[in-house]
Amino acid sequence: MKKRTIKDWFIATRPWSFPASAMPIIVSIAYLFSKNADINWYLAVWTLIGMVLFHITGNLWSDYFDFKKKVDDTDTFGATSITSGLFQANEIRNFAIAMLVVSVLSGLGILYCTGLPILWIGMAGAVCMLLYPFLKYNALGDLDILITFAFLPTIGTSYAITGAIDWSVLYIALPVGLITDGILHANNTRDMATDKRAGIVTMAMSMGKKSAAWLYGFEMTFPCIWLGALVVGGYLPWPVLFIALTIPMSAKCAKIMINGYDDINAIAMLDMRTAQLQMVFSLVLSVCLVVSKFIV
Numbered sequence: 001m002k003k004r005t006i007k008d009w010f011i012a013t014r015p016w017s018f019p020a021s022a023m024p025i026i027v028s029i030a031y032l033f034s035k036n037a038d039i040n041w042y043l044a045v046w047t048l049i050g051m052v053l054f055h056i057t058g059n060l061w062s063d064y065f066d067f068k069k070k071v072d073d074t075d076t077f078g079a080t081s082i083t084s085g086l087f088q089a090n091e092i093r094n095f096a097i098a099m100l101v102v103s104v105l106s107g108l109g110i111l112y113c114t115g116l117p118i119l120w121i122g123m124a125g126a127v128c129m130l131l132y133p134f135l136k137y138n139a140l141g142d143l144d145i146l147i148t149f150a151f152l153p154t155i156g157t158s159y160a161i162t163g164a165i166d167w168s169v170l171y172i173a174l175p176v177g178l179i180t181d182g183i184l185h186a187n188n189t190r191d192m193a194t195d196k197r198a199g200i201v202t203m204a205m206s207m208g209k210k211s212a213a214w215l216y217g218f219e220m221t222f223p224c225i226w227l228g229a230l231v232v233g234g235y236l237p238w239p240v241l242f243i244a245l246t247i248p249m250s251a252k253c254a255k256i257m258i259n260g261y262d263d264i265n266a267i268a269m270l271d272m273r274t275a276q277l278q279m280v281f282s283l284v285l286s287v288c289l290v291v292s293k294f295i296v
Contacts, residue, residue, distance in 0.1 A: 150177020
């Protein structure tokens with residue numbers, strides 16, 4: 001067996017996907033900062049790190065079950081840490097368990113510094129993460145991701161860093177979460193044939209290619225419309241309108257899917273491209289929110 005390096009182990013965690021977990025936390029912090037919330041910055045950094053650790057656990061857990069279920073194989077576009085032969089399945093499973101322990105310990109530390117609501121939010125997230133493979137294989141993975149990487153982390157961040165839940169964070173959880181969902185949806189739309197061979201049913205499969213492509217297009221375009229409506233309604237400050245700078249990038253992603261959903265090579269890397277959009281969209285939104293504190 002080839003000798004593995006630290007870089008190999010790191011790549012096995014799928015670091016390109018980390019914006020999906022880091023950005024909801026960063027945007028939540030920026031939103032609360034714009035509202036003059038009393039933020040515990042030490043816990044803000046800790047929460048961000050903890051969420052990424054939790055995400056790593058989920059990635060490894062999913063990769064292990066996708067391999068065992070033969071969703072990922074040598075001819076698929078999925079994670080290759082196991083299918084390439086670089087790692088054994090039980091190594092990825094044990095890595096996932098180790099990261100789960102680290103994530104739980106991190107969460108318990110935040111719980112000790114805050115209060116019981118973090119326990120319930122954390123437990124809900126853990127359950128969603130552990131059930132993700134089953135839910136993904138039964139057309140509910142998109143809903144799981146929206147809960148796990150949008151609604152729960154924004155609510156949890158609000159409580160962890162301010163000591164109270166500001167339910168208005170859900171305003172920004174939805175647009176960020178839809179783009180995160182788009183990462184999974186692009187992946188599942190691309191992999192319909194191999195997923196069918198593996199005997200699973202994703203949401204994309206249940207909808208059919210064309211409908212799945214249009215849903216992805218909605219996930220890419222609605223976030224800017226949503227934020228614009230919130231600004232017009234007075235729920236968000238006007239600098240958030242600069243989120244329009246990301247429209248060309250989101251429109252390009254939507255165009256690739258809608259025009260190329262029948263060509264697997266055309267959308268082969270669209271999940272990674274969507275992750276890049278998620279990072280840019282969230283950073284622009286965060287900057288807009290922070291700037292609004294000083295000029296509005």
